[in-house]
Amino acid sequence: LTNGDSSATVYKFGACVTSYKKGDTDYLMVRPDAKMDGSKPISGGIPFCFPQFGPGAIQQHGFARNVDWEVSEKTADKVVFTLSENDYTMDMWPYKFTATYSVTLKADKLATEFTVTNTDSKPFDFTAALHSYWSCSAIKNVKVTSPSFDGATYLDKMQSPPADVKSASDSITISSETDRVYAGVSGDVVLNDSGRKAPLTIANNLGWADTVIWNPYGSEAMGYDNFICVESALAAMPVALQPGEYWTGAMDVVP
Ligand code: TA6
Numbered sequence: 001l002t003n004g005d006s007s008a009t010v011y012k013f014g015a016c017v018t019s020y021k022k023g024d025t026d027y028l029m030v031r032p033d034a035k036m037d038g039s040k041p042i043s044g045g046i047p048f049c050f051p052q053f054g055p056g057a058i059q060q061h062g063f064a065r066n067v068d069w070e071v072s073e074k075t076a077d078k079v080v081f082t083l084s085e086n087d088y089t090m091d092m093w094p095y096k097f098t099a100t101y102s103v104t105l106k107a108d109k110l111a112t113e114f115t116v117t118n119t120d121s122k123p124f125d126f127t128a129a130l131h132s133y134w135s136c137s138a139i140k141n142v143k144v145t146s147p148s149f150d151g152a153t154y155l156d157k158m159q160s161p162p163a164d165v166k167s168a169s170d171s172i173t174i175s176s177e178t179d180r181v182y183a184g185v186s187g188d189v190v191l192n193d194s195g196r197k198a199p200l201t202i203a204n205n206l207g208w209a210d211t212v213i214w215n216p217y218g219s220e221a222m223g224y225d226n227f228i229c230v231e232s233a234l235a236a237m238p239v240a241l242q243p244g245e246y247w248t249g250a251m252d253v254v255p
Contacts, residue, residue, distance in 0.1 A: 001105040003077040008105050009045075013038050014065040015081040015101045018045035020110045022255045027200055029135035029227035041065035043222075044133045048101065050116070051093050051126035053212075053235040058092050061131065069101070077105040084119070096120040110253040114207075118241040125240040129212060129233035130251055132202070137195025139215060139225050145171040146189045146211070155181040155236070174228060177217040183236035185211040191230060200255055207249030208232035 001008040009019040020027045030036075030044025041047055047065050054060035067088065069081035083099040096119045104111040118124060136142045150170040155162050157179035167182070186209050191200040204211075212231035216222045232251040239247050 001077050001079060001103070003105045004107055006105055006107065006110075008103065008110060010079055010103055011042065011045075012068045012071060012081070014042055014067070015048050015069040015083070015103075016042045016045050016065070017103055017110070017112075018042065020105075020253060025196070025255070026135055027253060027255060029133045029223070031133065031227070032223045033221050044227075046112070046133075047131040048114075049127075049129040049131050049233075050099065050114075051095075051097075051124075051128065053127040053129040053131075053233055056127075062128075063089050063092050064099070064128075065131075072100075073102075079103050093124075095122070095124040097124070108254065109203075111250070112252070113248065113250045115246055115248045116241070117246040118243050121243050123240055123242050125238040127233075127235050127238050128249070129231045129235060130208070130249075131212070131229060131231050133227045133229055134191055134200065134202075135227055136191075136193050139174050139217070139228060141194040142228050143171050143173050143192045143194075144189060144213065144228065144230055145192060146185055146187065148185045148187065149182060152182045152185050154183070157181070172213055174215045174217060178213055178215050180213045181233065181235050182211045182213065184209060189230055191228070198255065200253065202230055202232065203252040203254055204232050205250045205252060207234065207247060208251055209234055210236045 006022045034043040049061035050064035052062040069083045072082045073080035080102045099116045101114045186204045189202045210233040212233045214229035
């Protein structure tokens with residue numbers, strides 16, 4: 001996709017946005033160990049987790065990252081993907097659904113919108129996430145802020161078993177391996193990078209109710225020093241959809 005001095009690269013495989021550039025900066029990062037040949041989900045960019053943000057009953061991040069989505073609309077600055085049940089998805093998760101995911105490259109932001117509709121005759125519930133890998137100048141330079149981090153409860157997946165912890169700050173820095181699900185942290189989550197001219201805003205405008213923070217601190221193989229995952233998620237509580245009902249999540253990336 002192109003629009004003025006902006007460009008984005010999007011794969012049908014997993015409906016994954018792997019690059020979002022404005023001017024000289026690419027705000028997304030693809031891990032050095034990522035497979036780009038379809039042999040496994042792309043570890044980088046904005047991978048799409050649905051119908052489960054795991055671990056749980058099915059494969060950790062669901063099937064949406066493992067399959068080619070259909071392109072139902074494509075212009076210079078916009079792509080719309082759709083995905084419905086097939087033998088592979090029914091085998092993993094026995095429900096009929098339609099998912100639509102649009103990615104629009106505007107002059108001042110990248111806009112995403114995901115809608116899932118229950119097209120089955122029985123209810124289902126799901127969790128989901130945009131498992132976004134944001135690039136950074138160095139992980140020590142990064143501070144993630146949102147007023148709603150302060151007082152939020154997060155599931156600390158580094159503890160065994162994972163445990164709930166109460167946050168006492170509105171900002172997060174990374175100095176060890178981190179894997180957290182912050183329940184109820186939504187709205188604008190800001191990525192401040194002291195090595196960059198301006199902060200990046202991850203604007204969770206609709207639906208995405210939670211925020212996941214992940215960094216595999218110390219893993220050179222994964223390129224830990226060059227990214228932080230700040231994920232727009234629906235992870236703390238599954239959403240139930242009755243037949244015919246739909247759910248929408250909208251997230252904009254604003255440099
Ligand atoms: O979103 C965080 C997380 O679920 C971590 O628990 C870790 O397993 C990571 O994702 C793996 O990401 P990947 O892109 O390799 O599937």
